[in-house]
Amino acid sequence: MSAPKRTNPRTESLKRLVSCLLASLVVALMWGPQEGSFGNFWFGITQSIFKPRVLVFLALGVVLFLVISFWPKVVPYLTRPGVGPLVSGGVTVLAAQTLMHWGDGIGDSKFGTVATAVSNTPGIAPLTKAFFGWLCWVMLAVIFVLAALAIVRGIKVLAWVAAGLSLVAAVIAYVAHHSVVTYAHLLDHSLGVYVEIIGYLVIITAAVVTALSSAEMAEGRVAVNRVLGWRPGLPLVVLGLVVGLLAFASATWFSPQNFNATMSDTHERFRGTGLAPLAVQYLIWLGWTLFAVTTLVGAAAAYLRNRVLGWVAAAGGAISVVLTLITIYDFSKLAGQLHVDSATGPWQNLGAGGWMACGAFFLIGAGGFIAATAHGSVREALARAADSDVVASGRAASTQFLSAPGAMRSGIMLAIAVALFYPPTATGFWQSVLVSEIGIYVLLAIGLNVVVGWAGLLDLGFIAFYAIGSYTTAYLVGSLPIKPPSWLHMSPLLAIPFAVAICLLAGLALGAPTLRLRGDYLAIVTLGFGEIIRIVAVNADGVTNGSRGPDTQVPHPVIHLGPIHITWGLNQLQYWYLLLVFVVIVLLAFRRLENSRIGRAWAAIREDEVAAQATGINTFQIKLLAFAIGASTSGLAGVFFASQVGFFNPDNFVLNNSILVVAYVVFGGMGSLPGAMAGAALLTWLPEFLKDQVPAADRQMWIGAVVLAMMIFRPGGLLPARRRAIELRGFDGAGSQPRAVPASEGM
Amino acid sequence: MTVLLSVEDIEVRYGAIKALKGVSFEVNEGEVVALLGANGAGKTTTQKTVSGMMRPSLGQIVYDGYRIDGIPPHELITLGICHVPEGRRVFPRMTVNENLEMGAFRFKRPDAAVFEHVLELFPRLRERIKQPAGTLSGGEQQMLAIGRALMGKPRLLLLDEPSMGLAPLIVKQIFDIVRGINSEGVTVLLVEQNASQALALADRGYVLETGEIVLTGTGAELLADDRVRAAYLGEEIAS
Numbered sequence: 003m004s005a006p007k008r009t010n011p012r013t014e015s016l017k018r019l020v021s022c023l024l025a026s027l028v029v030a031l032m033w034g035p036q037e038g039s040f041g042n043f044w045f046g047i048t049q050s051i052f053k054p055r056v057l058v059f060l061a062l063g064v065v066l067f068l069v070i071s072f073w074p075k076v077v078p079y080l081t082r083p084g085v086g087p088l089v090s091g092g093v094t095v096l097a098a099q100t101l102m103h104w105g106d107g108i109g110d111s112k113f114g115t116v117a118t119a120v121s122n123t124p125g126i127a128p129l130t131k132a133f134f135g136w137l138c139w140v141m142l143a144v145i146f147v148l149a150a151l152a153i154v155r156g157i158k159v160l161a162w163v164a165a166g167l168s169l170v171a172a173v174i175a176y177v178a179h180h181s182v183v184t185y186a187h188l189l190d191h192s193l194g195v196y197v198e199i200i201g202y203l204v205i206i207t208a209a210v211v212t213a214l215s216s217a218e219m220a221e222g223r224v225a226v227n228r229v230l231g232w233r234p235g236l237p238l239v240v241l242g243l244v245v246g247l248l249a250f251a252s253a254t255w256f257s258p259q260n261f262n263a264t265m266s267d268t269h270e271r272f273r274g275t276g277l278a279p280l281a282v283q284y285l286i287w288l289g290w291t292l293f294a295v296t297t298l299v300g301a302a303a304a305y306l307r308n309r310v311l312g313w314v315a316a317a318g319g320a321i322s323v324v325l326t327l328i329t330i331y332d333f334s335k336l337a338g339q340l341h342v343d344s345a346t347g348p349w350q351n352l353g354a355g356g357w358m359a360c361g362a363f364f365l366i367g368a369g370g371f372i373a374a375t376a377h378g379s380v381r382e383a384l385a386r387a388a389d390s391d392v393v394a395s396g397r398a399a400s401t402q403f404l405s406a407p408g409a410m411r412s413g414i415m416l417a418i419a420v421a422l423f424y425p426p427t428a429t430g431f432w433q434s435v436l437v438s439e440i441g442i443y444v445l446l447a448i449g450l451n452v453v454v455g456w457a458g459l460l461d462l463g464f465i466a467f468y469a470i471g472s473y474t475t476a477y478l479v480g481s482l483p484i485k486p487p488s489w490l491h492m493s494p495l496l497a498i499p500f501a502v503a504i505c506l507l508a509g510l511a512l513g514a515p516t517l518r519l520r521g522d523y524l525a526i527v528t529l530g531f532g533e534i535i536r537i538v539a540v541n542a543d544g545v546t547n548g549s550r551g552p553d554t555q556v557p558h559p560v561i562h563l564g565p566i567h568i569t570w571g572l573n574q575l576q577y578w579y580l581l582l583v584f585v586v587i588v589l590l591a592f593r594r595l596e597n598s599r600i601g602r603a604w605a606a607i608r609e610d611e612v613a614a615q616a617t618g619i620n621t622f623q624i625k626l627l628a629f630a631i632g633a634s635t636s637g638l639a640g641v642f643f644a645s646q647v648g649f650f651n652p653d654n655f656v657l658n659n660s661i662l663v664v665a666y667v668v669f670g671g672m673g674s675l676p677g678a679m680a681g682a683a684l685l686t687w688l689p690e691f692l693k694d695q696v697p698a699a700d701r702q703m704w705i706g707a708v709v710l711a712m713m714i715f716r717p718g719g720l721l722p723a724r725r726r727a728i729e730l731r732g733f734d735g736a737g738s739q740p741r742a743v744p745a746s747e748g749m
Numbered sequence: 750m751t752v753l754l755s756v757e758d759i760e761v762r763y764g765a766i767k768a769l770k771g772v773s774f775e776v777n778e779g780e781v782v783a784l785l786g787a788n789g790a791g792k793t794t795t796q797k798t799v800s801g802m803m804r805p806s807l808g809q810i811v812y813d814g815y816r817i818d819g820i821p822p823h824e825l826i827t828l829g830i831c832h833v834p835e836g837r838r839v840f841p842r843m844t845v846n847e848n849l850e851m852g853a854f855r856f857k858r859p860d861a862a863v864f865e866h867v868l869e870l871f872p873r874l875r876e877r878i879k880q881p882a883g884t885l886s887g888g889e890q891q892m893l894a895i896g897r898a899l900m901g902k903p904r905l906l907l908l909d910e911p912s913m914g915l916a917p918l919i920v921k922q923i924f925d926i927v928r929g930i931n932s933e934g935v936t937v938l939l940v941e942q943n944a945s946q947a948l949a950l951a952d953r954g955y956v957l958e959t960g961e962i963v964l965t966g967t968g969a970e971l972l973a974d975d976r977v978r979a980a981y982l983g984e985e986i987a988s
């Protein structure tokens with residue numbers, strides 16, 4: 003045996019320094035133009051490397067080197083309460099001030115552009131000028147340093163100061179943005195200022211956590227969980243309060259061509275136009291009153307842990323949402339009838355205000371609901387959670403993300419609020435992205451998660467079932483060259499059961515002969531299947547109309563059910579809500595499935611197929627079931643897709659898409675429903691987001707970098723499933739519990 | 750004494766390899782029967798064939814009066830044939846509790862009384878009930894594997910080398926527990942390399958050699974047999 007190689011610490015750090023500098027050069031290249039020409043092949047590289055800007059990147063490399071070198075010294079501070087929120091809050095604010103839009107209609111509307119415009123505008127308020135000039139950066143730096151000091155040195159007073167300053171900073175940012183928008187009369191959809199405010203709120207949380215933390219809560223997550231779980235439901239109510247204040251006091255409620263009207267302006271505008279009394283009263287006092295009352299009741303319910311008040315707040319929130327919706331419907335409809343400033347009709351020309359108010363009421367109601375349904379005190383719940391999980395995972399449950407009582411449900415409620423009330427305020431572009439990218443792929447990822455995540459079968463031909471669903475729909479509505487018999491001719495929504503059934507059969511047909519194959523072989527066969535379906539679609543001219551796709555448009559969905567008549571048209575929002583219904587139904591069904599006998603059988607097969615067989619699981623049948631369920635979900639997405647786009651062709655079903663769905667599931671965290679959804683949402687959103695941020699040619703590279711970073715730092719995915727987390731952390735990580743056994747027992 | 754399991758002249762192949770070349774034996778109700786043999790003799794193959802994981806190319810298996818060869822394992826388990834496969838094979842990422850629940854998969858819900866009984870047999874499992882099975886020691890995993898099979902309420906328990914890789918003291922504990930399980934009326938077909946312990950426990954035994962039964966007798970007879978002593982107990986042949 004040769005002696006272990008001795009490493010010289012100096013050469014070690016030299017190596018590390020060189021790697022860091024090289025990495026920073028790579029990032030510099032990534033950030034620069036990816037261009038070249040026959041005349042100047044090196045253009046991109048010279049632009050990236052031989053310019054002063056490279057110094058910035060090299061400096062970053064040195065910082066990285068220092069961080070890595072002194073990591074052991076840094077680590078003890080990182081688990082201090084508040085570090086996580088502080089860093090994420092700081093990064094959020096930074097992102098808001100670099101990447102986000104701050105005023106639609108000013109150039110590319112990013113922060114820098116707006117700031118330049120502000121500095122070139124004379125008569126704007128000095129505070130605004132200062133904010134966009136230097137104040138925003140100084141505030142961020144000062145607050146960050148103060149909070150960091152407070153955390154490192156444990157100075158509580160400093161933490162309170164930092165929290166106070168953050169609040170001031172958030173207000174200043176808000177005022178500055180508002181004054182720009184009003185000064186320039188912008189029709190503003192930008193989110194920068196809101197993201198900045200959220201960032202500062204997160205920093206405030208960090209500071210408060212630091213100020214309140216004691217030895218008992220030495221670890222950050224424990225402290226955060228304590229703060230979040232102090233009064234279940236209260237965080238949602240507070241969030242609702244903030245959103246509601248913004249909505250009622252300053253957000254735009256009505257914005258046709260030439261003006262932005264806040265709630266009171268809207269009332270002025272519709273005075274004497276015969277607006278329905280309810281809407282009039284809402285705009286004058288009812289809205290504010292509802293807001294005040296529900297907030298008070300919700301806060302009281304959460305603070306006092308009072309069930310009855312909680313239910314009252316929940317009911318109040320629900321009623322208020324309905325009243326708000328009626329109001330904005332009424333005045334937008336009236337505006338269309340009266341052609342107020344070329345307004346176009348119901349649900350059109352609305353600003354964010356009404357939707358924010360809905361969101362606020364929803365959050366407050368949800369807070370009340372959580373307060374009403376949360377059981378026991380925090381301490382008990384934590385103790386219970388710790389008792390049940392501490393051995394299993396080797397870490398106290400209270401240190402796990404969102405394990406505080408009500409925290410998980412608060413997160414879900416927040417997600418629902420965003421899903422319901424954010425899309426109407428988004429621009430048309432983002433609405434269509436939401437529907438045809440994010441939404442559809444979320445549905446596909448949920449379906450594939452059953453196959454890949456739960457049953458552990460690698461399916462690389464998943465998009466084939468999506469294609470089958472789409473073509474089945476096209477056939478049933480009569481858009482293909484071969485027509486269905488007249489009794490089978492139907493509208494798209496009625497096609498759902500047929501398409502789902504056909505995909506289920508297709509799943510069985512593909513699965514039955516192939517599921518006996520293992521791992522790689524199955525992947526290859528499914529990959530082949532996916533391509534076969536696409537190639538058949540291209541070549542079976544008489545049936546599918548070949549590469550041109552269906553020759554007449556697949557009609558949009560319609561519902562005629564008794565008194566209910568809904569017709570889907572070109573408005574993406576309608577599709578979004580339809581998709582939401584699909585996703586919710588599928589989610590509810592799958593959640594039950596996950597915890598059912600079948601779900602447990604999948605888990606067992608994934609872990610050890612022979613043992614699963616030995617415990618009496620019909621492994622083949624159960625795997626086939628996963629395949630069929632995944633396929634039918636994909637088919638459902640196919641129906642939606644076909645009737646939403648109207649025209650499609652085989653190019654929509656290329657191999658690339660199958661691989662992308664697999665990537666989404668893996669990225670989000672295999673086997674975890676929230677993970678699959680988050681993964682799909684994030685990775686479909688990212689390319690669209692990057693459109694504004696980097697040259698088109700660079701987009702794939704940045705996405706690749708994100709995925710790579712993810713796989714290095716969070717190999718389990720965004721939101722890993724519990725079991726997978728154990729798998730990846732390894733049992734050693736889990737076994738921080740000492741398991742020493744007296745020698746006499748000797749086991 | 751009624752015959753519970755009778756294996757009649759079965760031949761089992763892995764492709765071209767004949768792993769069993771006409772093996773016959775019987776297990777009576779309430780007995781412990783040991784199958785001995787060197788590595789590669791075909792013991793595991795025999796058990797897998799009995800539990801339905803493999804099907805014989807010739808011969809038949811009769812259990813409780815019915816012919817069962819070719820019936821898949823998830824159906825055989827409903828007849829009470831529970832198999833503890835070679836090498837323990839617990840579900841490593843599931844907790845001890847979940848592993849035991851999986852053992853009762855054939856029932857709508859696990860039988861609480863059986864669950865309690867298993868934890869009484871293996872108190873160590875109770876202490877580790879919420880721990881992932883992969884973090885258990887080898888001996889504990891073996892206990893878990895046996896406990897999991899018991900959750901399926903076996904009538905015939907197939908144990909494949911329960912002593913593999915365990916310290917003598919633990920082997921003794923496990924064999925004591927197997928004896929206890931047997932005394933509650935469960936018939937046991939035991940595959941072992943550890944001949945002396947297995948034969949001390951077994952009512953009868955069979956010795957397999959390259960796919961054929963070469964010796965049979967009661968536990969005591971086999972324990973006294975020179976060939977067995979030479980081959981499995983590592984003793985010099987006296988004569």
Ligand SMILES: Nc1ncnc2c1ncn2[C@@H]1O[C@H](COP(=O)(O)OP(=O)(O)OP(=O)(O)O)[C@@H](O)[C@H]1O
Nearest residue numbers: 763766768786787788789790791792793794795942
């Ligand atoms: N999956 C397989 N494919 C091909 N041959 C196999 C397979 N499994 C077992 N065999 C062969 O069948 C024969 C019997 O194997 P078996 O596993 O039954 O032996 P065993 O008696 O259990 O041995 P051990 O004591 O080592 O566990 C061996 O020759 C082995 O190589």
Ligand SMILES: [Mg+2]
Nearest residue numbers: 792793794835
């Ligand atoms: Mg064996």
